[in-house]
Amino acid sequence: MSVLVDSDTKVVVQGITGHQGTVHARQMLAFGTKVVAGVTPGKAGSVVEGVPVFDSVADSVAKTGANATTIFVPAPFAKDALLEAVDAGIRLCVIVTEHIPFHDMLTMYHYARLRGARIIGPNCPGIASPGKAKVGIIPNVVFRPGRVGVVSRSGTLTYEIVNAIKEHGLGQSTCLGLGGDPVVGTSFVDALPLFEQDPETDLVVMVGEIGGTAEEDAAEYIRHHVRKPVVAYVAGRSAPPGKRMGHAGAIIARGKGTAQSKLSALEAAGATVVTFPYEIPDAVAQLLRDRGTR
Amino acid sequence: MSVLVDSDTKVVVQGITGHQGTVHARQMLAFGTKVVAGVTPGKAGSVVEGVPVFDSVADSVAKTGANATTIFVPAPFAKDALLEAVDAGIRLCVIVTEHIPFHDMLTMYHYARLRGARIIGPNCPGIASPGKAKVGIIPNVVFRPGRVGVVSRSGTLTYEIVNAIKEHGLGQSTCLGLGGDPVVGTSFVDALPLFEQDPETDLVVMVGEIGGTAEEDAAEYIRHHVRKPVVAYVAGRSAPPGKRMGHAGAIIARGKGTAQSKLSALEAAGATVVTFPYEIPDAVAQLLRDRGTR
Amino acid sequence: MVKLTEWRGKEIFRKYGVSLPRGQVVRSPEEAERAVQAGGVPLPCVIKAQVLAGGRGKGGAVRFASTGAEAREAARAILGLDFQGEKVRELLVEEKLAITRELYVSMTLDRSQRQPVLMASGSGGVEIENVPDEQITRIPVHPFEGLSGFHKRRVIRAWGLSGPVARSADALLDRVWEVFQKEDAELVEINPLAVVGDAVVALDAKVIIEDDATFRHPQYAEVLDDRTPLEEIAREKEIAFVQLDGDIGVIANGAGITMATLDVLQQFGGRPGVFLDLGGTDDPAKVTEAFLLMARAHPKSVFLNIFGGVTRCDTVAKGLVAAMTQVPEGERFPLVARIRGNNEAEGIEILKAAGITARRELKESAQAAVAAAGYTVRDGAVP
């Protein structure tokens, strides 16, 4: 299979009757995803975009065999929604909701881990494998099946880059948007082994941001464990220290987490580091050619 | 190796400067166990029974490579002691302390599980493998190396039975006392696979008590997964319902957990059920003979 | 296990904000009359015996009254009862509410899963054991996660509630969880939980606090429960001591070995009367105390069954010999002693010097204890 999702992925949409939930249920269906159920407490029996709605995740799992979820419910209720999904036996939980307090996410992360479930996000675009399934909100138009893996902390920037890869005549195996919050369910270090082991991925594009040490941690992992070529880009070279740049994750604190520290670490780990996002497709194509000729 | 302990087991004694801690450190040493450290906050630098004392488990692990602990600290502090051991990287934690509130044990159990550590107990005699190591308080005199595994919810009754096995001319591979509290770190269902997989164990003696459903759960497990012969005894056939019999675990509530329900379940699962403890050695010997002749 | 009577459970509920009927604890017929006449408790009212046993309604321990005089008479009738072995000493006088539905809810421990479990049913007001399984919703609640919205929604759906009463039920469930956690409860049970207008109201309260947690809740250590006076003394001395129906005393060390001893005694026709678990001790004085306590229960014979571990055989022997000299004339009993294990030889020697012959085999010892109590020794074969 591809990374984390494939054509056996059966998706629940938690918050399907909300505007975002409905829109993205439709988009996931259009992508070819098996969206098998929606959940909104008190709305059991309705149908949204042809998808049956249940009162609880447990009911939806019992009736449809769902094994993944996308969470669109508002931040104050997201923790409950995630715990519900995990307790119902869901093992892949994509949390699209933004503005979830990190104290809540700490509980959510460790609880999911205790129960053997994986969280992607929160505040993330989710995951998609062209031709197979999409769990999340990445626009359908950017994809084309291929052998480039993309893993990113950004949202829209990821779409831009994935699209650029497509326009360059290449395609993607799996694209995974981790979200840029301070506490994420899946980090680069968690995601890289999945791409490294995925037989359908030849090369990984990694899109980082300033703030935190996720890219430095990833560099350490790449150095020791990743044999596939990695193209790395980090946004925020020009950001002044201490200013909040939208994501809570994008704060430079105490001289750590700067673009420079991340870029140096990735370069030293053997990744091909590019300075601007529009340089990514060429770098990818070049590495694939090099690999082909070896 | 034998079950859970062997000659590489290096034991810390938490609460070594207390009376019980000192007595049992001495006994463990006499058994041949590698008791490498004691821990009592504020007593770093002392030596008890030739064993160096540290302020914290983390210090003791750093200095001695300890990988197991016995906890003798009083009940109100036992939770802290266990969390400390788990955070210090200890993976086998025998809790001898009795009267730990089960609400504390719930946290302790799930925290240990989250971190990949195993608890035996609380309120338990611990584990011993003759000729290798003892982590706990089972009297040294009852042992003799052999191939009978013993797993029990009782304390003294276990010593009695283990001793009877010895006096019958047989010996034990590993003897594991689980403790009889409502929430235990290791239950029959957790322990049976260890004995089933242990190449040094030919047969398992299981000693249960009334109360709870641990024996019924064990029967279910035995039916599906245990191929080695099991001799089962359950104490409390004569206990009146609703009366407290020392252990909080030994309460008959709502018609479940009776001796009869346990004995029937074990019998139906293929275990050799005996009525009185003094019948165990003969039953064991007989089964070993049968096995030998097959 | 600290079992609280209804009114004590409701005092805890009140502290946590659970809705309750107005009520008052009374200890005499006159007090009952004053409770309704002074207006603290509106009429009509219900008068309930404050005992721990269940089935009070069927057993005549719950009555209704519409006047002060009726309340007095009802109280008088109930205060006279000996309810399943418990003397009725306290009554709860409560307003009688206009009830729409009766529900059931409880929070307890699922030992196998090592998780608290919330149980709920739309069939309240009857013994939960008699409710069919499919009418009971069982929801495990992970201790790290606590009671979450989705748990509560499941219960409220099972109860078939919506609107304002559903919100009241949601708040009630949070309170149940809080009591369970913060008070170190083994059981929090409300049966029935009544729907009264737009709210749910706890008509009954069954709360059991864990003994072992009383170091955090010293107030519960003082609460009387169903212990006998001797059991109470034993508790203070930290000796596990339970009085049973028979007349042979058993002193052993450890719950398992004590139970096994009772089993064997019974099998040979004896009727065990006192269960005394020495536990782990190496203090002969504690053993002496245990023997003196046993003597006060007037057993026909006593079977001492020790396997020495933490509790060494010589410790027990010393304590026993000391006790024998202190037992008052009228409280002496025939003794059968079996001691094995750690320091067995020393223990046997000490007993021998005091004229007591120690035995080795459990079976023969049990038969001797049965005979010493005056029973005919039955065959030990299991029927």
Place this chain on the structure above:
Amino acid sequence: MVKLTEWRGKEIFRKYGVSLPRGQVVRSPEEAERAVQAGGVPLPCVIKAQVLAGGRGKGGAVRFASTGAEAREAARAILGLDFQGEKVRELLVEEKLAITRELYVSMTLDRSQRQPVLMASGSGGVEIENVPDEQITRIPVHPFEGLSGFHKRRVIRAWGLSGPVARSADALLDRVWEVFQKEDAELVEINPLAVVGDAVVALDAKVIIEDDATFRHPQYAEVLDDRTPLEEIAREKEIAFVQLDGDIGVIANGAGITMATLDVLQQFGGRPGVFLDLGGTDDPAKVTEAFLLMARAHPKSVFLNIFGGVTRCDTVAKGLVAAMTQVPEGERFPLVARIRGNNEAEGIEILKAAGITARRELKESAQAAVAAAGYTVRDGAVP
């Protein structure tokens, strides 16, 4: 990120029972004098600017006084300061305690480990960045387990405390954990934590509350911090808006793409002045509002860089066209628009009808925006 000034942090500390010097917030020299003369704050005292920046001591924003007149003069001197861009409007007047030692303690989040981390050092009273790593004890605290005795013992040992002051420190650490958890803090820092007699006292307080948790703590949503007035308006409209030093405005959708756009602009010689992240929206009115807000910041040029996902290109185009008609004469700006992604063609069409040419390439668009702001376009090569 709601950064609280010292006195607000201390108000929280007081609520949780942390020991503090006696003190009072004042806003004028006269108030400062009264604070010490009325006896609320004993002399000698310390007078501290209530600003968010660090290094107040070295920067002259902390002064001492032994008389009321001195307090007034010190307050006057500090109130005049513009401290690292912050106007000093509030002062904290506090008693000066007899300090034995200065310690450091903080609780914050370790993102990589997904755990809170307790940091402690015996070297307090200096910027923690300047304390050598080996003098800092870092203790991860699992969120399920919370702060336990063994964590606290480690810190107290690192501080070298024992006896009554160790007990005071133990209690303080519990309070720090409580504030961190219950107030949804990103940071709780006490530097210095002073040893005063047998107790530890928080001489300073740095508390940062998480923005996203203000739904649980509405009181913090009102607290002023270091936002500019336009940033404050943006916050109310839920637009991510940050003012920087330059003069080119950037409107993009998503933090990553916005940062990438700034990077590219800077590389070609432009100086980004406003960062405006539309986020995910499909409401043209919100886009219009964002543009009007941008206009009020008077950028020399604006670079609109959209990749349509949740935010569709046509939505942005509609909002932009509506805004263009509403921007007041004096606030108009040259616009470079690049739109790609969902509904790209529709968006381009709408812009075209309004006379705006949309571009496709990031590089060329950035160069155009730099030129439109009047800068010389530099080579984009990285040095």
